[in-house]
Amino acid sequence: MRSVSVGVIGTGWIGQDHIRRITERVVGARVVAVADIDPERAKQVASDVEARALPTGQDVIDAPEVDAVVVTSWGPTHAEYVLAAIAAGKHVFCEKPLATTAEDCLRIVEAEQVHGRRLVQVGFMRRYDAGYRQLKQVIDAGDIGTPLMMHCAHRNPTVPEGYHSAMAAQDTAIHEIDTVRWLLDDEIVSAQVLTPRSTSNKFEHLTDPQFMLFEMAGGARIDLEVFVNCQYGYDIRCETVGETGAVSLPDPAQVWLRDAGQVRTGVYQDWKDRFAEAFDVELAEWVRAVRDDALTGPSAWDGYAASVISDATVESLRTGGVVNTQLKDRPEFYGG
Numbered sequence: 001m002r003s004v005s006v007g008v009i010g011t012g013w014i015g016q017d018h019i020r021r022i023t024e025r026v027v028g029a030r031v032v033a034v035a036d037i038d039p040e041r042a043k044q045v046a047s048d049v050e051a052r053a054l055p056t057g058q059d060v061i062d063a064p065e066v067d068a069v070v071v072t073s074w075g076p077t078h079a080e081y082v083l084a085a086i087a088a089g090k091h092v093f094c095e096k097p098l099a100t101t102a103e104d105c106l107r108i109v110e111a112e113q114v115h116g117r118r119l120v121q122v123g124f125m126r127r128y129d130a131g132y133r134q135l136k137q138v139i140d141a142g143d144i145g146t147p148l149m150m151h152c153a154h155r156n157p158t159v160p161e162g163y164h165s166a167m168a169a170q171d172t173a174i175h176e177i178d179t180v181r182w183l184l185d186d187e188i189v190s191a192q193v194l195t196p197r198s199t200s201n202k203f204e205h206l207t208d209p210q211f212m213l214f215e216m217a218g219g220a221r222i223d224l225e226v227f228v229n230c231q232y233g234y235d236i237r238c239e240t241v242g243e244t245g246a247v248s249l250p251d252p253a254q255v256w257l258r259d260a261g262q263v264r265t266g267v268y269q270d271w272k273d274r275f276a277e278a279f280d281v282e283l284a285e286w287v288r289a290v291r292d293d294a295l296t297g298p299s300a301w302d303g304y305a306a307s308v309i310s311d312a313t314v315e316s317l318r319t320g321g322v323v324n325t326q327l328k329d330r331p332e333f334y335g336g
């Protein structure tokens with residue numbers, strides 16, 4: 001079996017997590033080159049896995065020993081690197097968001113079609129989570145009848161000062177935006193944001209929580225609470241209600257402790273632990289797909305569709321109104 005040599009651009013939180021994962025857990029791949037705008041960080045991370053630290057992300061893409069690229073730099077830099085990887089004819093796994101504007105996502109979609117084969121996968125890792133996969137199986141089997149409503153929550157304990165109000169859609173809700181499209185196999189046609197009283201546990205500039213409402217083409221309605229300073233943990237909830245039943249996302253198993261007249265269990269504190277197994281499966285499947293030149297994971301089109309909805313959500317945060325959304329026609333290339 002051919003081993004896939006991976007180059008990683010961006011060696012921050014998730015970059016380091018993916019490098020460790022590819023090195024220790026994924027069969028058939030290794031990290032051979034990395035880059036970061038912080039060269040010291042890149043050097044340190046490279047030495048841990050015996051990879052080369054290169055001066056720029058473009059150098060990683062151009063390196064002859066790199067078969068495939070992982071982009072884990074800041075969101076606004078994604079489009080440039082993904083387009084460069086396509087130009088070099090290399091597979092590229094890009095963390096969400098694919099790009100920070102729908103226009104940039106479309107440029108990627110167009111460039112990939114010109115190349116003629118799928119090269120891009122977007123890091124919507126919830127599609128690889130065992131609980132979400134069970135949820136989808138139940139919905140697809142018709143066990144709850146036609147889905148009518150979905151109630152979701154996305155809570156982070158805190159966020160850094162650099163996190164601003166639009167990021168609630170662009171960086172956080174974008175996971176649910178992709179997940180509901182995938183779970184219901186339908187497109188979102190409108191978005192609205194309501195703003196409850198803000199928490200006092202936040203930086204001054206931030207609107208938090210935000211209550212988002214989405215409407216699907218088939219008529220189902222989604223409510224999503226995004227609350228990124230909830231203090232107590234990283235808590236992801238999703239219940240789908242259909243004509244004859246309801247199905248809820250399970251919390252990942254943790255022990256139940258009975259003591260002092262109480263029963264209690266833990267709540268994960270960040271995405272790293274909550275979705276650790278999903279990330280493992282995601283990257284293992286990506287590596288196999290790269291080796292077989294047959295990508296099946298979330299596509300550049302999915303990145304584009306999510307970005308159109310997150311743009312509409314940000315607009316509604318500004319205006320308070322319902323924003324209707326319209327995607328371009330889905331090309332045959334993406335199973336349109």
Ligand SMILES: NC(=O)C1=CN([C@@H]2O[C@H](COP(=O)(O)OP(=O)(O)OC[C@H]3O[C@@H](n4cnc5c(N)ncnc54)[C@H](O)[C@@H]3O)[C@@H](O)[C@H]2O)C=CC1
Nearest residue numbers: 010011012013014015036037072073074075077095096271
């Ligand atoms: N799937 C998921 O649940 C998660 C996805 N993410 C996504 O991963 C990306 C990175 O997030 P974090 O690791 O949390 O951020 P981070 O700030 O910890 O790391 C980003 C790294 O990229 C580097 N960088 C920035 N611009 C660069 C450039 N032009 N070239 C090379 N390196 C550059 C920074 O120096 C930094 O080391 C974001 O797009 C974020 O949305 C992050 C956390 C969880």
Ligand SMILES: O=C1[C@@H](O)[C@H](O)[C@@H](O)[C@H](O)[C@H]1O
Nearest residue numbers: 154155156171172175228271
């Ligand atoms: O992707 C992620 C972060 O980038 C984002 O900032 C968090 O809000 C999400 O919970 C996490 O999954």
